[in-house]
Amino acid sequence: MKRDYDVVVVGAGPAGSMTAKWAAKNGAKVLMIEKRQEIGSPVRCGEGISRSWHNSVGLKLDKKSVAWEVKGAKIVSPNGSSFLLSEKMAGDEVGIVIDRVFFDKLLARDAIKAGSDLQLKTSATKLLKEGNKVVGVRVKSMEGTRDITCGCVVAADGFESQVGRWAGIDTSLAPRDITSCFQYRLTNIDQDYDYCEFVLGSKAPGGYIWIFPKNKDTANVGIGMQLSKLSGPADVKKHLDKFIQGDPRLRKGRPLELVSGAVSICAPIEKTVGDGILLVGDAARQIDPITGGGISNSCKAGKVAGEVLAKAAKANDFSEKSLTRYENGWRDLIENNLYRNWLAKEKLVTLSDETFDKIIATLNEVGVDKMSTFAILKAIEAKYPELVKEFQEFL
């Protein structure tokens, strides 16, 4: 059967662009659609990423995409004491603060150069199906409403993903697996701009507050709180405002930008493919449950998705069985880590301020040479086993 495209990718964030790029590069006919009028905007991100993974997905950051580089991470306990992690120790968590407005465009440009088509201000409104098989997508754009036929629709439509749900894939989340976020880009602040700062404890119940420098006197100052720990309306914003007012470095700051949103912090979901459908990125709930970061996982999964889709196009087989290679591929890369970090998150959200204080004090006392859950727990266990008894299964 003649189809308009092999692959239609819904959403041109990092997951979508990476999928489109690797599918097109390997010969598939790809269209990417984006509901917004500009790639990368509005930003919904803290913008802190690590350096270590770019090569593995064939990504070269340009100057415009990098806003600031830091030497490491500063972990701040509820009583205000802090533990410094060099970038080497912090591993995958920190290193670069990017500019998503440029970063997302860089990725979209890579996809276009690889041969993918892209249309802005174009929303998916429903999936076209033959039985349970997805065979296309209805879109609304400036040109009106039209049906596009394809071998596979890729759901890269983010946290609020509709496409996966339309295809009958369960992406629903429990309240404990959702983080509600608010962020200011604050300027006119004092800060230790060599570090990305993470504030733990009851200032951000079930989550953390972050201060990620964008330049010397400007930073993304944000908060994520577990939905199950929220009480009244605007609880998230109120917690962040209270924190900023209580911090003399930040109090005189004024916002250049407001960002709100939510992030999944769940265990890996059971299924991310079906006949003619594939989920990637936030839409596939591939977010790190501890940090809430999703860019590296999205890029890694997107590359696998693109490569599998190109093979599917060559074989003219977009069945669930054919796309299972993607399911297995992304799980091989990141599933263990997602699951382990979800378990760790489930424990972390139960810790009291006193325990966080003790853990930070202990880390300063014993030191750690590597920022991994395991290394940190081991270091603490050697000195104060009672502090980490909750985490026995990791040791």
Add this chain to the structure above:
Amino acid sequence: MKKDKLDEFEVDIDKCMHCGACVGSCPQNAITLREVLIEFNDDCNLCKRCVKVCPVGAITLVGDD
């Protein structure tokens, strides 16, 4: 204030950031984000998770304070 189809929730358009936190959190998939406004459909069962998850407190159930 813009009243939704169900007339049960009010969305304060002065507060709403159109961020989709409520959309992705809704267990019934009963909320849609239309560029600069959100809409509820009849699948809504008034669980009020959207009220809680909204980072800026833009959604209220009519009659609730």
